[in-house]
Amino acid sequence: MSWLSVTNPLGARAERARQTLWLVRNFLYDYRRYSRESFLHGPKSRESRKAHIHLLAHTVEHGLSLANPRPAFGLEKIRKLVGETRSYIADYGIDASAEIAIRALEAYVAFNRAAGAEIGDVPAAVETLRQAIVSARTELLGGTEDVTAEGIRQRASMDFLGFMEARHSVRQYADRPVDPALIEQAVRAAQQSPSSCNRQTCRVYAFTERKAIASVLGFQSGNRGFGEQLGGILIVTTDIRHWGSVGERYQGWIDGGMFAMTLALGLHAEGLGACMLNWSETKDVDAAMRAHVGIPDNELVITMIGFGHMPDSFKVPRSQRKPLDEILRLDPALPA
Numbered sequence: 001m002s003w004l005s006v007t008n009p010l011g012a013r014a015e016r017a018r019q020t021l022w023l024v025r026n027f028l029y030d031y032r033r034y035s036r037e038s039f040l041h042g043p044k045s046r047e048s049r050k051a052h053i054h055l056l057a058h059t060v061e062h063g064l065s066l067a068n069p070r071p072a073f074g075l076e077k078i079r080k081l082v083g084e085t086r087s088y089i090a091d092y093g094i095d096a097s098a099e100i101a102i103r104a105l106e107a108y109v110a111f112n113r114a115a116g117a118e119i120g121d122v123p124a125a126v127e128t129l130r131q132a133i134v135s136a137r138t139e140l141l142g143g144t145e146d147v148t149a150e151g152i153r154q155r156a157s158m159d160f161l162g163f164m165e166a167r168h169s170v171r172q173y174a175d176r177p178v179d180p181a182l183i184e185q186a187v188r189a190a191q192q193s194p195s196s197c198n199r200q201t202c203r204v205y206a207f208t209e210r211k212a213i214a215s216v217l218g219f220q221s222g223n224r225g226f227g228e229q230l231g232g233i234l235i236v237t238t239d240i241r242h243w244g245s246v247g248e249r250y251q252g253w254i255d256g257g258m259f260a261m262t263l264a265l266g267l268h269a270e271g272l273g274a275c276m277l278n279w280s281e282t283k284d285v286d287a288a289m290r291a292h293v294g295i296p297d298n299e300l301v302i303t304m305i306g307f308g309h310m311p312d313s314f315k316v317p318r319s320q321r322k323p324l325d326e327i328l329r330l331d332p333a334l335p336a
Contacts, residue, residue, distance in 0.1 A: 022282075029283035037298040039244035047298070049088055050097040051199050051242035056081040057104040057142065058197040064111055064144045071117030078108060082125045094133055099140045102129045107143025167265065168316035170273030173229040173308035178208055178272065183232065186266030193262040195255045201242040202259040202302075205235040205293060219289040220277050220304055231308025233277075236260045237299035256302035267307050277304035 034040070039048035056077055063073050085101045092098075105126045112119050183206055195201060207213050208231065216235070217227045236259060238252040260276070267274040279301050281289070286301060295301065 026283050029286075033297060033300070034240055034243070034249050037240045038248070039241065040246070043244065045241055046092055047239060047241040048244070049084065051201075052244070053081065053084055053088060053097050053101045054199050055197040056084065057101040060104040060108050061142065061144060064107055069111065071112055071115040072119050075119060075122070078105070078119070078122055081105060082122065082129065085129060089129070089132055096140055099133050100142050102126070102133055103140060103142025105142075106130060163268075167268045168273075169275045169319070170310060170314070170316060171226040171275055172311055172314040173226070173231060173273060174311045175229070176231065176309045178231040178308060180208070182270040182272060186263055186270055189266035189269065190259050190263035193255075193259045195259070196248070196251050199242040199255075201238045201240075201252060202256055203237045203239060203299060204263070205237070205295070206232060208232040216289070216293065216304070219281070219285055219292065220279070222277050223306060226275075227306065229308065230306040232306070234263065234305040234307065235293065235295070236263065236302040236305065237295060238302055239299050241298045252300045253302065256300065260303050260305065264305055267305070272307050273310040274305055274307040277306050279303050
């Protein structure tokens with residue numbers, strides 16, 4: 001029981017009502033954005049159509065990557081992907097999304113040809129699409145790739161726990177500019193983050209000029225005492241035009257969170273210090289920051305990340321982790 005509820009129960013009830021109303025208004029702010037910008041009512045914008053093509057292309061690659069793919073699997077979705085890709089190219093021309101879809105379709109046709117499976121008019125339709133990209137970019141791939149467990153282990157060989165234990169939320173920085181190449185490398189690493197059906201919805205706004213950093217940090221309340229030392233600030237967002245169902249309403253936060261964590265680890269791998277700056281703000285602050293930076297309504301703001309060069313020696317919070325048995329539930333009992 002709070003002190004306010006003991007001394008002034010009417011005041012406590014009024015405060016609860018005020019907080020509830022404010023919570024509802026903020027939920028409505030999020031609801032309206034998702035309802036308006038997602039393809040809940042069908043993919044209509046270029047970005048939503050692109051997202052749906054990625055989703056369908058991923059189902060092709062998913063099927064081909066199974067141990068024993070069924071010949072002629074998913075023909076209905078294949079024809080849908082062919083039709084949507086053809087329509088997309090007619091409206092917008094060839095881009096990376098269209099080419100990735102065509103490469104996946106080529107792999108599907110090759111698999112079924114090798115299996116001797118009959119897939120109707122799909123090969124001819126895919127060949128027509130392939131001709132459209134002959135003179136376009138050629139470095140993009142689709143379908144599957146062959147890997148080995150040993151090859152993966154060799155490339156991933158490192159003391160990952162040690163790498164993670166060396167990561168800290170850094171709040172002291174050296175006064176040195178950050179090479180943009182380091183930022184680009186960290187973002188490339190973040191692009192390897194998992195994303196639902198490979199939709200790759202995340203975007204990064206990067207600022208390295210002192211004046212710009214200060215103006216952006218003015219909207220964030222957790223950088224006092226070190227914000228002025230930062231060599232840069234990143235804003236991670238996710239494009240909700242890539243989501244299209246009620247069940248996906250929170251998927252942007254999930255994919256965005258994974259991307260942001262990998263981005264922070266990418267900065268760590270490049271020898272930079274970084275600190276997550278949470279974006280737990282009300283709708284009014286969110287709207288003001290969006291207007292200032294130029295973030296469109298179709299993007300959710302996931303978090304900010306401050307970063308920069310570390311001094312030679314400095315202090316960090318110990319941030320002791322909880323015992324493993326408070327975190328891990330290994331083989332918990334299930335109903336018979």
